[in-house]
Amino acid sequence: MWSGLSGFSLRRLLIGSPLATAQLKHERLNKVKALAVFASDALSSTAYATEEILLVLILVGSAAVQLAWPIALGIAALLAIVAFSYYQTIQAYPGGGGAYIVAHDNLGQLPGLVAAAAILTDYVLTVAVSISAGVAAVTSAFPNLYPYRVEMGLALIAIITILNLRGVRESGTIFAIPTYFFVTMTMGMLGVGLYRWIAVGMPPAAPPRIDYPAAHPLTVFLILRAFSSGCAALTGVEAIADGVPAFKPPESRNAGRTLIAMALLLITMFLGITFLSHQFGIVPDERTHETVISQLGRVALGDGTVLYYLFQAATMLILVLAANTAFADFPRLSYFLARDRYMPNQFALLGDRLVFSNGILALALAASILLVIFQGKTTHLIPLYAVGVFLSFTLSQSGMVAHRLRRRGSYWWLKALISGFGATVTAAVLIIFIVTKFVYGAWIVVAWIPIFIGFFLAVHRHYRAVAAQLSLEAFGSPPPVRRHRVIVPIAGVHRAVIAALNYARSLSDDVTAVYVETDPNETPKIRRKWEEWGDGIPLVVLPSPYRSIVGPLVEYVDRIDDRQRRDQVVTIVLPQFVPAKWWHHLLHNQTAWLIHLAFLFRREVIVTHVPFHLRGNHR
């Protein structure tokens, strides 16, 4: 029997038994659960956004970290604008207004594909960044684990992948735990920290714990670079707008209120962390690799306390959950693209467990590669991140402007104005982002997105061409077969050949056996046996001075086959013995397959395999 059984069992163990299509169902979420499901990506970015601002500012020396606060305020204002724009989108697209759909519907194919490429790329980066940051939360608490961060990250991706292949339904209850755990811990930490700061009489900000010398002059470019680093806080804001249909009715209203709640939470946490870090003189520590938020946790909650470790656990969990949301979103968007014929068909297939397995695997692979290349360092990934987010923000808001202009409706001019303002602001940030981060890695994404779009278009063109060629429109049925020539290549005269000849004769009276002669000394023996067993079927011997089997056969069929006659068919009947054990394949030249492959791409020749099964139990 065929092998692969052991691999199959392992797969069963990890992934579970297949599920029937009828088991596919959807859960509707209330606002509390929806916030947990859709907000983890956005909220989790507070774990690294402040640090990314500080990492740029310390290049100008420790004194520059006071600039973090105004920059954070600017980012919070941007967040408010973007959230308000998405609030509009939710009202207009109660069916789920992902940037791909909004841009495709309102702006056309190409903007839609740009948005799709940007978002898919960003999902990959969401996984890589969130996992890196999640591992950093662990290594901040246990610095000894720092050298194993890539391995830990890969293990986390593997676990998330397996869970998703099994099919984690977006079960609000389970997802609610890490999100609210993180919100509670962070808010608590900020509360305690603020209390301590007030208790000591609200002193001016402490001097930075580490004295970084000024390596760069303070320039507008550098401030903009710090600002764009902090914009990582905005990633994930679009999630609610994408997921409106998952809300309980009235969907738009519930989604809108959840978006407002999320934006308020995000702004509070981000500003709180930035403010307290500054007050306590916390700066990134490049020797211990401890994160800023972990340092803040030690100060506010007490070094080595249970509360501190719980805070680190909460940070890690929400970041893993954020990565997990990409595992739901990437395959879903891939499915939309495959359905629209922009991605390979395989991404539209439901796997054993009713999930889009190929999308899940593609995402896991891409994110793992990024994790290895960038050695699990969040800050090295940040310049690649958020390019896609702001590109899709801009396209989606521009799409909304076009939507309003076309549809009109009440206060359409005001709504168009709001979306237009959002589009302008995010476009400006996108340009700032690309300019300030270009040499630090943004160029990779800028170069990659056109390649990705080219791929979408090539796939699309191919599928359209295939559909046109297969179409039965204006298709006259082919003429019935009048002449059926059957060719049986033989390598000897034995039972497998006799079985093939017997079958060939049942197909047609026009059967020819062909022997490719690689060693002329063998030919007389073959001819002798043929006289006894060939049953009158003509045997053609093709000399092969270069010992190729396939070459002379192809040439022979080329000679005898008249391509002009549409009512003539040539069938190659291949005797093929099938070994009983898989490793026995290695003991036979799989000439039948080679012959098949050789004809496959060349000609309209039909190839038939007549199997002869060898028994396994020797003696």
Added chain:
Amino acid sequence: MWSGLSGFSLRRLLIGSPLATAQLKHERLNKVKALAVFASDALSSTAYATEEILLVLILVGSAAVQLAWPIALGIAALLAIVAFSYYQTIQAYPGGGGAYIVAHDNLGQLPGLVAAAAILTDYVLTVAVSISAGVAAVTSAFPNLYPYRVEMGLALIAIITILNLRGVRESGTIFAIPTYFFVTMTMGMLGVGLYRWIAVGMPPAAPPRIDYPAAHPLTVFLILRAFSSGCAALTGVEAIADGVPAFKPPESRNAGRTLIAMALLLITMFLGITFLSHQFGIVPDERTHETVISQLGRVALGDGTVLYYLFQAATMLILVLAANTAFADFPRLSYFLARDRYMPNQFALLGDRLVFSNGILALALAASILLVIFQGKTTHLIPLYAVGVFLSFTLSQSGMVAHRLRRRGSYWWLKALISGFGATVTAAVLIIFIVTKFVYGAWIVVAWIPIFIGFFLAVHRHYRAVAAQLSLEAFGSPPPVRRHRVIVPIAGVHRAVIAALNYARSLSDDVTAVYVETDPNETPKIRRKWEEWGDGIPLVVLPSPYRSIVGPLVEYVDRIDDRQRRDQVVTIVLPQFVPAKWWHHLLHNQTAWLIHLAFLFRREVIVTHVPFHLRGNHR
């Protein structure tokens, strides 16, 4: 068109154009050329044999190196005995008396296979040891290259492999150059060295240049271990006996004389190197990794002189040539074994360039793996080497005894006595070798040889079973086909399906189309189109709640196929579209191949592919 073109061109460039079988021819060698061709392996071992003795002796301290001389004399005596035994073999087997043939003919299947396993293993080690030692000749002259020895060794193996795949005929003239170059340089070096020693009044041996402390007590075991290390000098002595047919007539006489010349040269060079090394106080240097023979060269020819560098070049060249002989011998023995059905058939196939390409590649791969594992260190490979040589010596000499006892002839008892003596001595050395080197690596070969033999026997059993099952002895022709059921699995209704149906109808009136329903919403559309285009052929719809295509199809065929009726045939006709470019394959689920594979191992079902070629030029 199919890809692989670029790979194919690279292959052409490296390997050359195919050669016609008729171009296969053999060159007959005179004694001078034959010595060069067959003696390189044996003579080259003088480059490391002395050093291997010394490396064991210095464990007992520097003073013990004086024991090298008596040990070398013992090895020289052993060499004389073995050479004399082989001289006998040459007379008895003018057709080429390799140990596999002699043992197989006279002692039976199993001893023959033991000899084959031993020799094939030793060919791999010949390559690994010779290449390591050849690289050591280079790194002795240029110590800076020592860290790159593995890479240099792999590069040398790659070059030899490519040359052999192109087909280096055993062209005596080219091969004569390195062999005689080495013999001349070594004899010259020994002559100059001896002259210098005599010129200074034949002083007693100088104290060893490096003072090694005594780490071990001097035991008989250690002396035997040093002796068996030195036995590496005997490897390659069998080459002339294996190659008798390549000599000009009278083959046996010419081969016998060449053997004597080789043995005399080998003994002279080995004893000369050992003697002078001792006189000049040369011991292995574990810090510089410089070889003993290179140190001797520096003393005799002068450090940094052109002559010294020429001597190192000669050493390197003959060692590479020794490795190259294994590239001729390993594929030839593999061919004999494949012809006798002990190795996979692929080893019996002549490649494009009339060489046994698979054997060459297998040898190169195995030797490269050894080189990497043992980090290109000759001395680490030595304990594995020569086990096979002495095992095959013993078997071949024992075979000669059996041969004499059976055939008799003039002085048969004397000849049997000589061979018996040779067998006894080599068996004793084999035991010494295994006992003294067991823990240092000989166990690997001792464990490996039975595994290898088990492989031979399993392959042999398989081929015999296949031959029995294919045999036409007592075979009644199968009954003609009376009922031919044709099944056409369809995934939609389009031109490719219509083409397949048209063909199916030409085979039989009993055609059924089968549609596997993974999404019940699609079925009505399929049925509607079927009414228009199905042309009266029944359409069976198989529900597939788990979305598997293959499973329901196999079950259906199981249901309808009556295995009892030998005159019934079931053919699966698969519509298959063939993309125009190879990468387009990735855009289609290759369901046709999956269905074929699923049926291949299960049942006597015939599978037919009806190709539908897609055009490449879109629009």
